[in-house]
Amino acid sequence: MINRELIRIKTVQLTYAYYQNGSKNIESAEKELLFSLSKAYDMYAYLLALIVGITKESRRHLEVAQARAQREGTEMPSQKFAYNRFALQLEENKMLNELMETQKKSWNDNPEFLKKLYLQITESQIYHDYMTDEQDDYAADREVWRKIYRTFIQNNDDLDALLEEESLYWNDDKDIVDTFVLKTIKRFDEKKKASQELLPEYDSEEDKDYARKLFRYAILNADEYHHLMSETSINWDFSRLAYMDIIIMQVAIAEMLSFPSIPINVTINEFVEIAKAYSTPRSGSYINGMLDNIAHHLIETGRLLKRIDDRNDKITQ
Structure with a gap:
């Protein structure tokens, strides 16, 4: 996932910081560069997990609506969004769950943000079209999340502020990381179930070596x-x-x-x-x-x- 575009940006930022902090310790600065790149990968997992968090929020609202319908004897609400097949597959994804366990982060710690974002989604035309569309298959479930991500997550000031609070390293990375989240959504395959692979941290060891060398050559x-x-x-x-x-x-x-x-x-x-x-x-x-x-x-x-x-x-x- 960490591509050369991101490596170039981080190398420029860390080279600038190297001269500004005054310590001029290239070993420490190189470790900081690699750590900063790893935090971009953490954000990638965290943003994928946001889809799961919104889905869980939708199930909480569904349970309330079901209880009300049962009590009042009205028609039961649709489960289509709460049990969206793509979102459920992502929720069960082994690789994502391992990454989130390592991070020790959970969207459950931000209930007000999840509720607000969920309500924005359910009030949208994207949600209305999805819920009323006769097409009911995995491709439609995956596509609606691609649209939701681009519309409500990719450019979201509340989310940007929240991410900045979570990590100082996440200030400038989101635009690039968003492209990788969208790429991941598009490549999900229902047949792979929980074993669907996410993007690796580095495409190859060569890219990690490129980051080290570029930084060192620039300084030395x-x-x-x-x-x-x-x-x-x-x-x-x-x-x-x-x-x-x-x-x-x-x-x-x-x-x-x-x-x-x-x-x-x-x-x-x-x-x-x-x-x-x-x-x-x-x-x-x-x-x-x-x-x-x-x-x-x-x-x-x-x-x-x-x-x-x-x-x-x-x-x-």
Whole structure:
């Protein structure tokens, strides 16, 4: 689940923190990086467990409604949402239950949030359409949760505040983690029952090694990278760049020089996007131009044995 996009962002953040905290202990900083990445995986499990929490909340409301209907002699309420087949499969998922047991967290600790979110869902058109749809199968059950997640969980200020209280490491990760939760919902297969695999923490040991190396190269070769920035910033006032811009370029140059399999254009594009999200409004343009100059300089001096696709290397701002 932890992909290179998230690794790049975390490496930039932890490199910035490395210079800000003053201790300059690279071993401790590297452990902090890996711990921060692991917390993103914890959030992934916690957000999947939210679906289970909402489903349990729906069953509590169903029990009350059933008791009332029985007492008043009215029609019994539908169990369709409370016993949604996808949600029940997720509730029984072995891997998710193990992850949540390790975290020692439960959505039962946030009853008011669950109740409010459940009521928002039941008042929506998505819920109404699902409950009245004649289609009653696993695919429909899974699809309604994909829609609910995108509408009520993906952009939810109350949830964002709650997650921030739960972990300081969860401030900036949710947008990326949301994409993996949605991917997981889509790939669930009814036939796999409780044994359905969730996304692994890392796709491969190579990605974990990439995180370690990227961070170390960025720190250990900082002076060399700063010299390159200064040397190639003819059209930019290097001294006036935001400090975060310098950190972003420092990590980008580390990737350019140290990972031969990653195309230059990919590196430039990825770090320009990070600049747009985490630095100043003009940072994307500055960093695109400077990294392009640095890459050409490294190629011309024989230090970088890669090529730039000149048709695509400029980012449209």
